[in-house]
Amino acid sequence: MSTATIGIRIRALREKQGFSQEDLAQRFGFKDRQTLSAIETGDRRVTAEELVRAVELFGVQLDYFTDPFLLVGEGRFSWRQSGLVGRALADYEVDAGRFIAAFRTLAPQIGRETPLLRRTLALTSQSSFDNAAAAGERFALEFKLGEIPAITLADTMERELGILVLMVDAINGISGAACRLPELDVVLINRREIPGRRHFDLAHELFHILTWDAMPPEHVEDVAPKRRTRVEQLADNFASALLMPASVLDRYGDWSGLKGDDLIKRLNAAADELRVSSSALRWRLVDLKRLDRSTAAAIREDKLRNNGRTKPEKEPLPPLFSKTFISVIARAVDEGRVAVRRVSYLLGLAIDELADLFRAHGVDAPYDL
Numbered sequence: 001m002s003t004a005t006i007g008i009r010i011r012a013l014r015e016k017q018g019f020s021q022e023d024l025a026q027r028f029g030f031k032d033r034q035t036l037s038a039i040e041t042g043d044r045r046v047t048a049e050e051l052v053r054a055v056e057l058f059g060v061q062l063d064y065f066t067d068p069f070l071l072v073g074e075g076r077f078s079w080r081q082s083g084l085v086g087r088a089l090a091d092y093e094v095d096a097g098r099f100i101a102a103f104r105t106l107a108p109q110i111g112r113e114t115p116l117l118r119r120t121l122a123l124t125s126q127s128s129f130d131n132a133a134a135a136g137e138r139f140a141l142e143f144k145l146g147e148i149p150a151i152t153l154a155d156t157m158e159r160e161l162g163i164l165v166l167m168v169d170a171i172n173g174i175s176g177a178a179c180r181l182p183e184l185d186v187v188l189i190n191r192r193e194i195p196g197r198r199h200f201d202l203a204h205e206l207f208h209i210l211t212w213d214a215m216p217p218e219h220v221e222d223v224a225p226k227r228r229t230r231v232e233q234l235a236d237n238f239a240s241a242l243l244m245p246a247s248v249l250d251r252y253g254d255w256s257g258l259k260g261d262d263l264i265k266r267l268n269a270a271a272d273e274l275r276v277s278s279s280a281l282r283w284r285l286v287d288l289k290r291l292d293r294s295t296a297a298a299i300r301e302d303k304l305r306n307n308g309r310t311k312p313e314k315e316p317l318p319p320l321f322s323k324t325f326i327s328v329i330a331r332a333v334d335e336g337r338v339a340v341r342r343v344s345y346l347l348g349l350a351i352d353e354l355a356d357l358f359r360a361h362g363v364d365a366p367y368d369l
Contacts, residue, residue: 004042005074006051006065011040012073013058027057068105069346071097074182078208078217080175080201082224089220092171098346100179100186103164103325106332114183115162121210121238125230132234133287136203136241140248147251149243150199150275153206157187158324163209165202166325167191167318175223176201178208185209191320194312196277203239237287243276244284255290264299268308278304319360321347326361333366340366 014024025036028050038044046054055062064070077093107114121135139145143160145152157163163185170176170190175197179186187205189198208217215231228236252270255263264278271278282299285291306312319326329347332338344351358365 002042003045005068006046007040007042007044008073009065009070010036010046010054013054013060013064014040017058024057028053069098069101069342070094071101071104071181075100075186076180076216077177077219078179078205079177079220080205080223081173081220082175082222083173088171089174092174095348096168096170096177096179096188099166099168099321099325100164100181100184102338102343102346103186103328104181104184106337107328109337110328110331110335112328118185119161119210120213121207123211123214123234125215125234127234129233129237132207132237133241136238136243137245137247139238140242140245145242147248148274149245149248150195150202153199153202153242154322157202157206158322161185163187163206164322164325165189166321168320176205178205178212178217180209180212185212191318194277194306195275195315196271196280196307199243199275200239200277200280203242204235206242207235207238240280240284240287244274244281246288248274249285249288249290255285256292259295263295264303264308267299267304271307278307320349320357321361323361323363326358326363330358330363330366 014021019027021033021036021040025033028036030036035044039046039050051062051065054065058064064072071094075097077096079089079093081089123131123135140149143156145156154165157165165187166189168188168190169192170188175190175193177188179188187202187209189202189205191198193201211231211234215234217231217235218229221232249270252266255266258266267278267281271281274281279301282291282296282304286293286296329338329343333340333343340351340354344354347354349357355365
């Protein structure tokens, strides 16, 4: 582990347990606070004796400081969730951190470089909703997302922007998350959500990644709050326009003369094609002034739920994680940089399930499997 990483973890524990730098420096036996400050910033190496003392002071295991497959004090998460409170989210954040830390640690070892530059959107919290929608439209156009942007978005984020997109089996209540590290951006998506929500969450979290410095998102965001913050509304407008650009909607013709069952039928059919929800399509058409607001508001929600079906349509789940992620893991195992059993633990999968996962992504399984 690097000196900087150990220092970051000491600082994270100090803040979590409520110590000031002066208090902790005294407990370490340092003559002044500056010594501890230099450790936390990575300017001073921690001796073996000091590391043992840290274990005793904080009541943690030694691998808290030495395990490269942990994400402690380095990543900032923004969770998109509903009704999830208490310890469950904190525990899952640790689990998700292991996936991310595995990629961050192993990718450079096999020669995969992190992106040199980060893309950003020229938006602030003072930007208008029209500005955010225009940015979504431009993104879909400039990155050539095609006639169904929802299908190509994840691959474009990984290939063109260097954003790691991971499909995960999240705990109940979590839709997705964005994670910012000094050297890496990650989006997590609950693959068990219905496709329309899954794709909208992906575009929504992309907005947070691209605007993180200008308007950092909240650590926890409610999917359906009583009142949305302006930043979340901007993210929604961006996501809606990206997934449903005006040029793509042109092929569905005129909506203004449709009412009743005819309108509902076309909304549901178009939403299915675009892999979005009928409700999201309805309000996108209103924003584009292609559908009257009062007409849209009069549509009963149950007529659009599940895009007009009594139950969500069953379709194959996307494979866990992503091909980029699995390719890094497979090569790292094959080169002996990490053991298969270690990978099995990090990803929460049995070894047989790992072999199936490699096949699902079209990646050659390491020799161990």
